[in-house]
Amino acid sequence: MKETLEFAELEQVYDLLAEAIDEAGPEQEALFLAKLAMLLAQQIPDVDRIREAVATALRP
């Protein structure tokens, strides 16, 4: 399996997420993103990598 997404794939993900956030609606968007993070984390079976991503995402 390849390590990262191609940029064109990343663009698809960007649109997909933007539209999913709109679909979830402002009240549910945080819950939606938390569920999504859990689902994706389960596919990266490495707590250190997840911890690193969490730290990066927390930076303003």
Add this chain to the structure above:
Amino acid sequence: MRPAGRGELESLYFDYPEYPFRAPAELGGASPRHPVIIAGAGPVGLTAALALAQLGVASVVVDRKNTVNDGSRAICISRYSFETLQQLGVVARFEAKGLGWTSGRCYFRDQLIYQFSMPHSADERFLPMYNLQQQYIEQYLIDAAADCPGLIDIRWLSEVTAVTQDEAGVELGIATPQGNYPLRGQYLLAADGARSEVRNLLGLRLNGRNLPGNYVIADIRMEHDFPTERRSFFESSANPEATILIHRQPDNIWRVDWQLPAGADPEEAVAENTVRDRVAAILAMIGHRGDWELEWWSIYTANTLCLDDYRHGRVLFIGDSGHIVPIFGVRGLNNGIADAANAAWKLAYTLQHGAAEGLLDSFTPERRGATLDVFRNAGKSSRFMTPPTRGYSLMRKAVLELALSEKFVRPFADPRQVQPWIYDDSPLTSTASQGEVFPAGPPPGAPLQNTRLGERDFLLDYIGPGFTLLYFAGNADLDAAAANLLPTLRKVDPRLRVLVVGEAGSDPIAGDESIADPGRHLADCYGAGPGTLYLVRPDRHIAGRWRHLEESTVTAALHRALGDPHERDA
């Protein structure tokens, strides 16, 4: 708009010409039928007139004004458009005055997050992009048109008030200061801009979407030391809510664009004081301490709108009259120029050689295809520049914040500048036959590469105004076969120019011109072996290419490129 106390045409740096009204023969009672009428003397209409003149077709250009555009508006001319101007023999003044550029910088919260470079190599004659105010673009084209007496007749202060058409041609109603007259022609090119009167008179509507978000664009004059690049600023200290763009133009003029926040009052936003305050804040942010003067400003909305069909009988829509595209990626003017070049040779071959209907019919799929591609790309840019929903706003914020430390998201800030459209699925294009593998070179439908042959010597300088056959010389048998092909092809296009690429001094077949290629540089760029052929259209797009000559295939490709795919005679 101009600052209080200055007239619409009172510029800090540009002297607006005033072109005279001259009474045409029609006002004296004559009613000639002109081959082509062009509505609109903007950059697109004038490019079409010059391209028609190069093929010997006379046109009458009508425009309601008697001068050039009132503000700088379009400022970026692409390499592809410069190559069109090179083909028309008028590029020198554009190149002398325009400011060429290759790269850009994107800032987020006043920090540089991304630098982009557009494709460029030492093999190119032109840089990827040139900045030049629209008034200069128009003036240079008008001057060039004046050098085509008998072929281009520009009629100022002439407004289109009616359009009708029948089997014989088109008839326009023209209103002038000295009275009204009917203007008759065989074909009409509508190059009369986004608010096209021709389109309205024919009852046609643009379909598509208005994207959210307004931008104000302002031109200012200042002594400011920064290279010619595109600068974009997201969440800057000068305008935290919205995006800013800055471009350099000739004559110390700088273009500043800023987005209005959602819900902002557009009228308040274009009040002179508001504009001055905003510009002052932006200049403070980029560190400009010196004086500046306000030249001109305007407001626009990003739209993706186009006609369903660019051809309506004897009327073809070129430029903004047929499609309105978002400015991100500089596609408005550049696609308009490509429309003009595409329409001009098709009209010329229809008028002069009675080409099949298929030729004019191909205008819509080829150029509307380009518009839809613009919509896809500019749509992506616009969704980033002016996020349409909360989801897109959040995603943009996430990506920009991540971009401070994470490289992988930085290309989201790339403006996706215009690239030439490839007519690969056009009805005029002959795609590769099986087993034809080219290691390099422009594929069928793509524009010619303007390959450097010497210091000031480029392939495009050798291309004819009609079709061109580029032949890479081979052995005696191949050369004899190619020579046999020429009379047949010349029967189909009497203008056909044959360029033979070979060793210096050799003249393997009687072509119109030969190009020495001792280092095989051109052959390598075109993936050519002995006997390779490229068939090039008048607008320099590749109609077909073959590594192995087959007479019937090449002849059929020429017929196809002229709109007649079933013709296989000769």
